[in-house]
Amino acid sequence: MFALTVPGLASVLRAEVDETDGLSAGATGCDRRADVVRLTAGRGARGAALGMRVAEDVFVEVGHTRRGAGDPAATIARRLWRDDLVPRALSAWADESGPLSASLTFRVVTRVLDERAFLRTDLRRRLTEAIQRDRPRWRGDDPARLEVWAVEYAPGRFVAGLRLSDAAMRQHHGREVEREGALRPAVAAAMVRLAGAPDGTLLDPCCGSGTILGEAVDAGWQAAGTDIDPDAVRAATTNVPAASARTGDARDLDAADASVAAYVSNLPFGRQYRVPGDRTAWLRTVLGEAARVTRPGGRVVLLVPDLPRAVVPPVLRRADRLPVRLLGARTSVWAFDRVSDR
């Protein structure tokens, strides 16, 4: 099998794979649009793969190959769609997606790292031809019941698979109320994982529509959110009734010192949100509050493009930084350990 996630989150997805019963992670790469994690699934563990939260798509593998110098697309396509291996993958797909009809509709999606050396459309055409030779009654269509994806996840390394997931996997439970700038649930899930094992209250002080709160509740945290905008608080309350949300200012939190075990937030920087005044001063104040309300031994996890060292209080010790790409923009997930003041 293989799974895709947001570029930059492969290490978090690998950890989720390895912690899921019956799954273990293998080679990792990136096809430029998504990080790719190959994985093996024991008997009956494919359903568990579909339940992963950091993954956005899951595939059952039909073949993999390396591209030797000068190998044309037709050769790669033949190695990816091998008549002897396909039946097993198809029966695995049918177990999750329903019965296979003889006249199935299918669609091929290809992603390659270097368009000049190897045309994506050429590989798509050759793979479509290979499938049609093997399954003459299948019909190409878009949308189609079966999607066959072939991705180059590292230079010259290809893996192909049948897509098991649909849009619901990316949306998790979906949001009843949508707001601009809402986070992709897989990113929120990754941030909540980086906060560690659930242990009391997780606070998102800029909660927007509540995506992080929803993931926190699912992981087993008591989730609390604030937002400066009452509309956001209403959205979060509707979207995540199990969390508590109220209006509040991240620069001056109405929370006692050391009262939360985790502080996880997608700060208001980016296309939709700006902060008033000097950005460095805003960050210094907000991170000071994060350090104050998070108890020693807890975690602070932030999504923000950059964090000058000068804005980070000494009690927040950097544990991780994951550069991620969201809608083509570069940003980072930062994780800090809240260490003791002494």
Ligand SMILES: C[S@@+](CC[C@H](N)C(=O)[O-])C[C@H]1O[C@@H](n2cnc3c(N)ncnc32)[C@H](O)[C@@H]1O
């Ligand atoms: C990027 S959005 C958060 C999106 C959220 N993660 C979601 O999935 O919907 C940033 C949020 O910060 C809020 N915000 C801006 N300044 C704030 C402040 N000083 N205190 C609290 N919230 C603030 C905005 O109203 C906005 O809802």
